[in-house]
Amino acid sequence: MxxxxxxxxxxxxxxxxxxxxxxxxxxxxxxxxxxxxxxxxxxxxxxxxxxxxxxxxxxxxxxxxxxxxxxxxxxxxxxxxxxxxxxxxxxxxxxxxxxxxxxxxxxxxxxxxxxxxxxxxxxxxxxxxxxxxxxxxxxxxxxxxxxxxxxxxxxxxxxxxxxxxxxxxxxxxxxxxxxxxxxxxxxxxxxxNFQTDVAHRFLKGWTCCGEADNNYFFTRSDLSGQFIDEARGNLRRRFEKIIASLQSSGTFEPSQSNSLTAEEWKVFETEVLQPAYRRAEEGVLPSTPEIESVLGLMKFSRLGYHLEDTLNTLKVHFSENAHPTLAYAYASLALECDGDAQKLLDICSGISDRYPNHAEIALLTSKLYQQVGNNKAAIEAMSRALAARPGSESFKNRYDKLVSDFG
Missing domain, CATH: 3.40.50.150 (Vaccinia Virus protein VP39)
Structure with a gap:
């Protein structure tokens, strides 16, 4: 005993x-x-x-x-x-x-x-x-x-x-x-939790089919049943919150049910997620609808939707001339998937210099500088991010910690 x-x-x-x-x-x-x-x-x-x-x-x-x-x-x-x-x-x-x-x-x-x-x-x-x-x-x-x-x-x-x-x-x-x-x-x-690096490295060919109790379910086959449908519904509602945060809207009408059947899930993919994916494939432009689609794709991918496809699509448009939101979306995903921090930094730092008021790209640049060991530059980039978004408590906390640790 x-x-x-x-x-x-x-x-x-x-x-x-x-x-x-x-x-x-x-x-x-x-x-x-x-x-x-x-x-x-x-x-x-x-x-x-x-x-x-x-x-x-x-x-x-x-x-x-x-x-x-x-x-x-x-x-x-x-x-x-x-x-x-x-x-x-x-x-x-x-x-x-x-x-x-x-x-x-x-x-x-x-x-x-x-x-x-x-x-x-x-x-x-x-x-x-x-x-x-x-x-x-x-x-x-x-x-x-x-x-x-x-x-x-x-x-x-x-x-x-x-x-x-x-x-x-x-x-x-x-x-x-x-x-x-x-x-x-x-x-x-x-x-x-949905861990992007785990999905990218070890679960290629698996599909994220639902969420329950903050656990994410991956399968290589179609699953059916009352409780897995409820988990699909939970994941769908997380996607819907992302869609609601974007000005552009899909055509999917959410059902009133607390669960989502496999067939309803296919409709959701067809009418909401796939159009956003196609817009990115066709070429991302620095205009509101397309850029919002990029942000949506990044967030969807962090919940298991077409992670590898999204990475490959956004990588094509990732260059020194990229829109800062596109650069942020791709480089964030790539870094989470064991991307080369120095290569990502080489492009993101230049884009952040040209767009000093873009908070997200400044934040990401700060993280990349810290990843490669340049803590002084990480503090400077974080200062720029905080100036672009002065009301953000999380930005301020990160800046203060950087200064405390390395300043």
């Missing part, structure tokens, strides 16, 4: 959980104390889409997914998981015992391309150890943990669903999952 923890013993319709009291200090998981399940829609989608095989789930946190996943695979499969934070690992071990789960394989590894070691923060600079402090490179108290790859952990299993919730460390985990992803039996990948 795992060692004792100062914790709450919580219950929901799936099982029983060990929740360390320190993890409730910021209120995020206090609902579990009252029997409110975490990330309910995500669990429902996994149950709906499971077609046999094993499920890989990391990080385990307190094992809040374990009872639902265990019920999903039943006696036909296993749950393979890992949790490197000692307190979370102990809590997850308690959850397994409390819920009487026999088909969960829990390890203490952090995920990377191969075996090794990694430092992760377990407390913030104020000594708090709530769940979100466990990040690679975060300020605070750190510990060294062993690493291994998803492929090694899963070599004896038949993974059909891969679910990663790693507080931003997904990119390193995916480097060690190439064989797992290449297996045709792996049909569903779930990633917390």
């Amino acid at each position: 795992p060692s004792a923890i100062d914790c709450y013993i919580c219950h929901d319709s799936d099982g029983t959980y060990c929740l360390p009291k320190s993890y409730t200090t910021n209120g995020r998981f206090s609902g579990l104390i009252n029997g409110k399940a975490t990330e309910r829609l995500t669990k429902q989608i996994i149950l709906e889409q499971y077609q046999g095989g094993d499920v890989f789930h990391a990080g385990a946190f307190i094992g809040d997914f374990f009872p639902a996943l265990s019920r999903t695979v039943g006696g036909n499969g296993k749950i393979i998981s890992c949790e490197p934070v000692p307190l979370s690992y102990r809590a997850a071990s308690h959850t397994i015992a409390l819920s009487g789960l026999t088909n969960v394989v829990l390890t203490k590894y952090a995920l990377a391309a191969d075996d090794g070691q990694l430092e992760i923060a377990v407390e913030d600079e104020h000594g708090n150890n709530y769940a979100q402090t466990a990040r690679v490179g975060a300020a605070g108290k750190s510990i060294t943990v062993p690493t291994t790859s998803i492929d090694k952990l899963c070599k004896d299993f038949d993974i059909s669903i891969l679910h990663l919730d790693l507080e931003g460390a997904e990119i390193w985990a995916m480097e060690g999952a190439l064989a797992t992803l290449a297996n045709p039996k792996c049909q569903l990948v779930i990633i917390e």
